[in-house]
Amino acid sequence: MDRKSGRFLLIGIPYLWLGLLFLVPFFIVLKISLSDIAVAIPPYTPTFDLGAGWSGFIQFLSGLDFENYIWLIEDDLYINSYLSSLKIAFFSTLFALLVGYPIAYAMAKAPSEWRPTLLMLIILPFWTSFLIRVYAWIGILKPEGFLNQFLMMLGIIDEPLQIINTDTAVYIGIVYSYLPFMVLPLYSALEKLDGALLEAAEDLGCTAIQAFWKVTFPLSMPGIVAGCFLVFIPAIGEFVIPDLLGGSDTIMIGKTLWADFFSNRDWPLASAVAVVLLLLLIVPIVLFQRQQERAQEAEK
Amino acid sequence: MNISPNKKPSARFAPWEDPAQKPLVRFGNVTKRFGSFTAIDNISLDIYEREFFALLGPSGCGKTTMMRMLAGFEKPSEGTISLGGEDIADIPPYKRPVNMMFQSYALFPHMTVEANIAFGLKQDKWPKQQISERVEEMLSLVQLTKFAKRKPHQLSGGQRQRVALARSLAKKPKLLLLDEPLGALDKKLREKTQFELMDIQEKLGMTFVIVTHDQEEAMTVASRIAVMDDGKLIQVATPEVIYEYPNCRYVADFIGDVNLVEGRISSKTEEMVKLAWAEGQGDIDISNKNGCAAGENACLAIRPEKVHVTREEPQDVDNKIRGVIHDIAYIGNLSTYYVKLGNGQIFRAQESNRRRLANREFTWDDQVWLSWRNTAGVLLQK
Numbered sequence: 206m207d208r209k210s211g212r213f214l215l216i217g218i219p220y221l222w223l224g225l226l227f228l229v230p231f232f233i234v235l236k237i238s239l240s241d242i243a244v245a246i247p248p249y250t251p252t253f254d255l256g257a258g259w260s261g262f263i264q265f266l267s268g269l270d271f272e273n274y275i276w277l278i279e280d281d282l283y284i285n286s287y288l289s290s291l292k293i294a295f296f297s298t299l300f301a302l303l304v305g306y307p308i309a310y311a312m313a314k315a316p317s318e319w320r321p322t323l324l325m326l327i328i329l330p331f332w333t334s335f336l337i338r339v340y341a342w343i344g345i346l347k348p349e350g351f352l353n354q355f356l357m358m359l360g361i362i363d364e365p366l367q368i369i370n371t372d373t374a375v376y377i378g379i380v381y382s383y384l385p386f387m388v389l390p391l392y393s394a395l396e397k398l399d400g401a402l403l404e405a406a407e408d409l410g411c412t413a414i415q416a417f418w419k420v421t422f423p424l425s426m427p428g429i430v431a432g433c434f435l436v437f438i439p440a441i442g443e444f445v446i447p448d449l450l451g452g453s454d455t456i457m458i459g460k461t462l463w464a465d466f467f468s469n470r471d472w473p474l475a476s477a478v479a480v481v482l483l484l485l486l487i488v489p490i491v492l493f494q495r496q497q498e499r500a501q502e503a504e505k
Numbered sequence: 506m507n508i509s510p511n512k513k514p515s516a517r518f519a520p521w522e523d524p525a526q527k528p529l530v531r532f533g534n535v536t537k538r539f540g541s542f543t544a545i546d547n548i549s550l551d552i553y554e555r556e557f558f559a560l561l562g563p564s565g566c567g568k569t570t571m572m573r574m575l576a577g578f579e580k581p582s583e584g585t586i587s588l589g590g591e592d593i594a595d596i597p598p599y600k601r602p603v604n605m606m607f608q609s610y611a612l613f614p615h616m617t618v619e620a621n622i623a624f625g626l627k628q629d630k631w632p633k634q635q636i637s638e639r640v641e642e643m644l645s646l647v648q649l650t651k652f653a654k655r656k657p658h659q660l661s662g663g664q665r666q667r668v669a670l671a672r673s674l675a676k677k678p679k680l681l682l683l684d685e686p687l688g689a690l691d692k693k694l695r696e697k698t699q700f701e702l703m704d705i706q707e708k709l710g711m712t713f714v715i716v717t718h719d720q721e722e723a724m725t726v727a728s729r730i731a732v733m734d735d736g737k738l739i740q741v742a743t744p745e746v747i748y749e750y751p752n753c754r755y756v757a758d759f760i761g762d763v764n765l766v767e768g769r770i771s772s773k774t775e776e777m778v779k780l781a782w783a784e785g786q787g788d789i790d791i792s793n794k795n796g797c798a799a800g801e802n803a804c805l806a807i808r809p810e811k812v813h814v815t816r817e818e819p820q821d822v823d824n825k826i827r828g829v830i831h832d833i834a835y836i837g838n839l840s841t842y843y844v845k846l847g848n849g850q851i852f853r854a855q856e857s858n859r860r861r862l863a864n865r866e867f868t869w870d871d872q873v874w875l876s877w878r879n880t881a882g883v884l885l886q887k
Contacts (some may be wrong), residue, residue, distance in 0.1 A: 372769050377750075404576075408599070408603075409676070412599055420613060
């Protein structure tokens with residue numbers, strides 16, 4: 206085999222992977238989203254019939270329409286779901302940043318022999334199933350759970366707080382679950398920071414706090430951006446956390462999609478919801494990639 | 506920038522010899538400990554205004570700690586450090602009229618060259634107009650006007666070095682600290698930059714303290730050198746004195762090449778000391794500048810370039826020894842001859858190669874004479 210075809214083979218592997226496991230399923234979902242609901246197996250129409258030849262194909266195409274997308278715009282539920290998801294994802298990201306930055310900062314400033322252990326502690330929760338960890342929060346947050354018992358024991362509150370089944374519980378769940386994705390890029394940005402830069406800032410007239418805002422913070426920006434996207438993007442489509450911890454009035458697009466798909470068996474509409482969600486996420490993903498490229502360029 | 510190596514002012518400029526002069530910086534019995542490790546051991550030192558003072562020593566000798574105490578990043582464990590008569594031990598770095606040029610340059614990577622230089626001025630709340638004038642002035646001083654809008658990663662090593670210098674000079678500090686400022690540059694650029702540094706220091710009339718492990722660099726730039734070892738000052742003097750009259754073996758050996766001849770003082774007169782150094786060899790005459798007594802053990806330190814190599818027995822010289830050429834190190838402009846003496850000791854002599862290599866007078870295993878004047882060496886006590 207000559208070098209050129211060898212190289213194509215090598216590049217071909219990820220493309221083949223993406224094509225088979227992302228692009229093909231995506232087009233199937235796209236096709237379903239353009240179909241109509243039907244009481245059949247599969248529960249939509251038209252289906253593609255290879256045996257019908259060219260006229261069958263024309264008939265198949267004419268059966269597709271944008272009805273489901275129009276429905277998404279007309280029904281408030283969907284718009285509200287998207288907006289509510291964006292809101293919950295945005296504030297969760299903000300809280301995760303506020304909680305994650307001090308953690309990452311402390312880790313980066315810790316003596317170097319402690320750092321691998323601290324890093325391990327951040328990664329350790331991944332060893333337990335995500336689902337089990339979210340269930341554990343029910344035990345902590347429910348009215349007779351650990352948190353309420355603890356606060357009542359201390360005498361801070363007289364009767365249990367209603368945290369579970371509210372948006373607060375969803376925020377707690379998302380911040381907890383995605384915190385490592387915030388901490389790790391922040392830590393890697395802060396750890397690279399040359400201590401001499403802070404000394405230089407102090408030497409030139411900054412107090413330690415001023416030096417933080419003028420040097421540390423701007424230089425950790427790539428980590429902040431990366432961490433925020435890594436939390437924001439999966440948080441938008443989150444289903445498990447709002448389903449287990451949120452209440453009936455917590456609406457997120459993941460929950461709406463699940464209801465359409467499993468409860469209403471409206472595959473076409475659910476597919477349309479998924480396609481729109483994907484389009485919404487492409488914007489931050491592209492922004493994220495451009496930022497990563499810029500960060501890489503700056504490092505050269 | 507002009508390269509003018511012989512305009513060093515040290516011949517006229519010598520405030521340390523004038524007892525009426527007040528030092529700008531005074532270390533008074535300063536000791537610095539890190540845990541059980543003593544980095545600085547009871548050092549007292551005066552540095553005068555407009556000096557270009559070099560702290561020279563091997564790594565770990567404490568020279569960087571001295572500098573960091575001046576910048577305010579370390580506090581002395583004992584003793585006082587004063588700047589312009591004022592004790593600065595408790596003044597934090599951001600309030601000291603001292604700036605530092607870092608070894609790694611520590612340029613802010615997210616700011617342009619301009620913003621880096623303006624950083625300290627903005628911090629001191631200078632008016633906008635004055636800041637831009639000062640930045641302009643600094644850029645032209647270090648010849649980087651064209652690069653004002655670049656980020657540090659778009660500059661070469663030498664350019665970054667100059668930005669770092671401009672940034673540390675911008676606030677007109679009373680004292681500028683330079684931590685191995687040329688360490689990251691290649692040899693040619695380093696030599697050029699040494700002269701630029703001297704020019705700038707002279708032009709601005711500021712006090713510079715430089716930390717270096719490179720003895721040539723210290724010799725070139727400094728008005729005075731403090732040779733340090735193991736947290737102590739070994740000798741503080743002008744480069745000429747350090748080189749010609751080292752006060753101990755450590756300094757003689759650290760600065761340049763030296764031949765050390767161990768012996769015992771056999772006799773001593775007003776002007777002359779005789780050193781008995783080997784059985785069956787004549788005593789070495791050394792003009793007496795040290796307070797050694799007859800009968801003491803002592804050591805002659807003599808630089809290889811002060812020793813002549815000749816084939817014929819030289820006449821009218823103060824000292825001569827016979828030997829055999831053991832090895833020759835040819836480095837282009839100079840050749841160092843490693844001559845084996847009768848007692849097996851290797852003695853180095855350096856001759857400049859005025860002739861082409863092919864016409865060289867001596868070769869391996871030739872019998873030669875080494876000779877030198879009695880003022881050429883220094884007698885060092887144990």
